[in-house]
Amino acid sequence: MKARFSLFWLGFSAVVLTGCVDNHESVTVQTLAGAAPVVGAQCVLDNRKGTWIVTTPGSVFVHLGSEDLEVKCTKDGFAPADEMVKSEVNMEGVLLNGAIESTVSGAAWLYPQMIAVPMRPTVGTALAPKANVPVAGN
Numbered sequence: 001m002k003a004r005f006s007l008f009w010l011g012f013s014a015v016v017l018t019g020c021v022d023n024h025e026s027v028t029v030q031t032l033a034g035a036a037p038v039v040g041a042q043c044v045l046d047n048r049k050g051t052w053i054v055t056t057p058g059s060v061f062v063h064l065g066s067e068d069l070e071v072k073c074t075k076d077g078f079a080p081a082d083e084m085v086k087s088e089v090n091m092e093g094v095l096l097n098g099a100i101e102s103t104v105s106g107a108a109w110l111y112p113q114m115i116a117v118p119m120r121p122t123v124g125t126a127l128a129p130k131a132n133v134p135v136a137g138n
Contacts, residue, residue, distance in 0.1 A: 023063055023064050024061050024062060024063045024064060025061065025062065025064060025110065025111065025113070026059050026060070026061050026062075026113070027045070027059065027060060027062055027069075027111050027112070027113060027114070027115055028057065028058070028059045028113060028114050028115065029043050029045070029054050029056050029057065029058060029059075029060070029071065029073075029115045029117065030056055030057040030114070030115070030116050030117070031043070031056045031057075031073050031075070031081070031116075031117045031118075031119045032116055032117070032118055032119065033078070033118075033119050033120065033121055037056075037057065038056065038075060038078065038119050039056065039057065040055060040056065040075060041055070041056040041073045041074065041075040041078070041081075041117075041119065042054075042055055042056075042073065042074055042075065043055070043056055043071055043072065043073040043074075043117065044071070044072045044073075045060065045062055045069055045070070045071050046069070046070045046071075046072075047062070047063070047065050047067050047068070047069050047070065047087075048065055048067050049062075049063035049064070049065045050062070050063050056073065056117075062111065064087070064110065064111070065087065066087055067087060068084045068085060068086055068087055069084070069085040069087065069111050069115075070082070070083075070084055070085075071083040071084075071085060071115060071117055073117045073119060075119065077121060077122055077124075078119045078120060078121055078122060079119070079120045079121075079122055081117050081118060081119045081120070083115065083117045083118075085111055085112060085115055087110070087111060088110050088111075088112075
């Protein structure tokens with residue numbers, strides 16, 4: 001009888017405690033044109049668990065999942081930029097919370113804390129490559 005009672009509380013505790021699994025994390029997004037930072041780009045981060053918006057450079061909390069995180073950034077004077085960020089296995093989350101619970105909650109996965117999105121200036125912006133224009137009279 002005591003064994004059943006102990007097993008009941010062990011099981012109950014496991015259910016209650018795994019409900020507290022952390023399934024989100026803060027990621028910082030920065031946009032770059034070469035090595036130069038592009039400040040003020042609007043980025044939309046999207047996975048199956050939700051959509052988040054951040055202005056660069058900036059941080060946002062995202063829900064974790066096994067799927068990749070799609071990052072789309074726009075800014076006047078720059079071509080739209082897309083970046084797919086791979087989700088990686090979080091062994092600490094799996095070991096602490098169990099494989100099944102971690103996979104369901106998202107705690108088994110991590111995204112990089114820093115996401116750098118390369119952006120390309122469009123023609124006519126200060127950072128755009130200069131076109132070879134012949135000079136008259138030469």
